[in-house]
Amino acid sequence: xxxxxxxxxxxxxxxxxxxxxxxxxxxxxxxxxxxxxxxxxxxxxxxxxxxxxxxxxxxxxxxxxxxxxxxxxxxxxxxxxxxxxxxxxxxxxxxxxxxxxxxxxxxxxxxxxxxxxxxxxxxxxxxxxxxxxxxxxxxxxxxxxxxxxxxxxxxxxxxxxxxxxxxxxxxxxxxxxxxxxxxxxxxxxxxxxxxxxxxxxxxxxxxxxxxxxxxxxxxxxxxxxxxxxxxxxxxxxxxxxxxxxxxxxxxxxxxxxxxxxxxxxxxxxxxxxxxxxxxxxxxxxx
Amino acid sequence: xxxxxxxxxxxxxxxxxxxxxxxxxxxxxxxxxxxxxxxxxxxxxxxxxxxxxxxxxxxxxxxxxxxxxxxxxxxxxxxxxxxxxxxxxxxxxxxxxxxxxxxxxxxxxxxxxxxxxxxxxxxxxxxxxxxxxxxxxxxxxxxxxxxxxxxxxxxxxxxxxxxxxxxxxxxxxxxxxxxxxxxxxxxxxxxxxxxxxxxxxxxxxxxxxxxxxxxxxxxxx
Numbered sequence: 001x002x003x004x005x006x007x008x009x010x011x012x013x014x015x016x017x018x019x020x021x022x023x024x025x026x027x028x029x030x031x032x033x034x035x036x037x038x039x040x041x042x043x044x045x046x047x048x049x050x051x052x053x054x055x056x057x058x059x060x061x062x063x064x065x066x067x068x069x070x071x072x073x074x075x076x077x078x079x080x081x082x083x084x085x086x087x088x089x090x091x092x093x094x095x096x097x098x099x100x101x102x103x104x105x106x107x108x109x110x111x112x113x114x115x116x117x118x119x120x121x122x123x124x125x126x127x128x129x130x131x132x133x134x135x136x137x138x139x140x141x142x143x144x145x146x147x148x149x150x151x152x153x154x155x156x157x158x159x160x161x162x163x164x165x166x167x168x169x170x171x172x173x174x175x176x177x178x179x180x181x182x183x184x185x186x187x188x189x190x191x192x193x194x195x196x197x198x199x200x201x202x203x204x205x206x207x208x209x210x211x212x213x214x215x216x217x218x219x220x221x222x223x224x225x226x227x228x229x230x231x232x233x234x235x236x237x238x239x240x241x242x243x244x245x246x247x248x249x250x251x252x253x254x255x256x257x258x259x260x261x262x263x264x265x266x267x268x269x270x271x272x273x274x275x276x277x278x279x280x281x282x283x284x285x286x
Numbered sequence: 287x288x289x290x291x292x293x294x295x296x297x298x299x300x301x302x303x304x305x306x307x308x309x310x311x312x313x314x315x316x317x318x319x320x321x322x323x324x325x326x327x328x329x330x331x332x333x334x335x336x337x338x339x340x341x342x343x344x345x346x347x348x349x350x351x352x353x354x355x356x357x358x359x360x361x362x363x364x365x366x367x368x369x370x371x372x373x374x375x376x377x378x379x380x381x382x383x384x385x386x387x388x389x390x391x392x393x394x395x396x397x398x399x400x401x402x403x404x405x406x407x408x409x410x411x412x413x414x415x416x417x418x419x420x421x422x423x424x425x426x427x428x429x430x431x432x433x434x435x436x437x438x439x440x441x442x443x444x445x446x447x448x449x450x451x452x453x454x455x456x457x458x459x460x461x462x463x464x465x466x467x468x469x470x471x472x473x474x475x476x477x478x479x480x481x482x483x484x485x486x487x488x489x490x491x492x493x494x495x496x497x498x499x500x501x502x503x504x505x506x507x
Contacts, residue, residue, distance in 0.1 A: 272359055282357070
């Protein structure tokens with residue numbers, strides 16, 4: 001009898017814990033846990049540079065903790081598309097955007113939103129490594145100091161953590177106060193990634209981050225992207241088809257301002273639905 | 287025409303040559319059977335080395351294209367399909383070799399009545415036309431022609447099923463020479479196997495052109 005009682009109490013606690021897990025999942029992920037909330041949602045987006053209609057009627061939804069590759073020939077609008085998310089296009093004269101761009105269900109073009117707050121949430125890594133002419137330590141600490149963090153211990157811990165996350169700690173831990181410009185190109189690019197993640201963004205934008213790097217540095221960055229997606233949502237512009245195939249979960253093919261195809265990377269590279277996508281990825285145009 | 291297009295074109299041409307080679311091997315083995323031509327049967331065995339060499343050459347081509355050009359989408363499917371088609375063609379070559387071995391082992395002309403009852407020549411004609419269909423389908427990316435092979439395989443299977451009973455009835459006759467009859471059943475099975483391999487090749491061609499996987503599907507056509 002006591003055994004039955006024990007079992008039933010255990011079972012009850014299992015049920016309670018299962019229920020609370022479901023409740024937590026629903027709270028975090030919405031009603032249906034199998035359909036997590038989209039990190040980014042874009043609807044009917046059009047962009048212009050003056051009269052030039054650079055992006056036409058773009059619709060896309062990006063899941064959290066995924067890597068999305070943006071591919072297409074030069075001038076197709078993929079970099080413009082990438083720079084929508086940290087509103088860097090706003091700095092270009094004559095740039096205009098119509099449509100809805102939501103990050104975590106919040107309209108990033110609403111009047112209430114402060115662009116600086118948005119850019120804290122959306123980090124960016126550029127084609128050419130661009131460390132500041134400061135020490136390695138100060139490069140990573142820069143964003144923290146700008147954001148008003150003065151506690152030395154917190155800064156030191158964050159710098160170490162960011163350099164570890166960007167797979168650079170082992171190579172620089174003994175020369176943190178040396179000038180960052182003395183690092184190799186690949187190390188400089190990983191330093192820029194460390195700088196971007198130090199302020200804990202939730203999205204990282206990468207604009208051809210390995211195009212200026214040697215193959216070893218290239219593969220280190222690719223491994224890093226693979227690791228970083230556990231924590232961040234990544235959008236990457238690349239001209240390297242194999243890189244897109246290796247690092248991304250989904251791939252978007254842009255052509256002349258249109259989003260021609262957006263699908264699982266596996267599908268895009270084995271059985272694309274659109275002939276233009278097939279011709280581009282097989283190197284028959286572009 | 288890109289560099290990759292040229293490489294894929296060469297691969298396709300070499301596969302067509304392989305088709306022609308194994309078709310010729312099969313034809314010679316059947317001619318040897320009909321005429322009990324031991325020399326021709328030996329020639330088939332000798333030429334098997336060429337089939338094997340061609341197989342290795344095409345394997346290497348597939349490997350090189352994959353490593354050097356990183357093909358994707360339809361190009362990747364073509365290389366994958368070629369790799370498998372190549373292996374199936376080599377097995378068709380093995381079937382021709384097996385038939386020739388049976389002829390050499392029997393060492394005497396097969397009973398013409400038995401050949402007629404088993405519909406052996408009809409079997410060969412169907413199998414040969416299946417190879418022809420696949421060769422055309424690969425040359426012209428014609429999946430309708432590839433699909434025609436599946437119905438022909440059904441015909442071969444049916445003739446093959448009847449063969450066991452026919453051979454059994456010949457064995458039960460008085461003074462029947464059993465060894466040639468056992469060799470004959472082996473020949474029938476080998477031609478039927480050519481049909482199965484041709485169906486596999488058709489599946490690969492359809493996979494390459496339409497990105498559809500028909501393997502293990504009951505309704506293929």
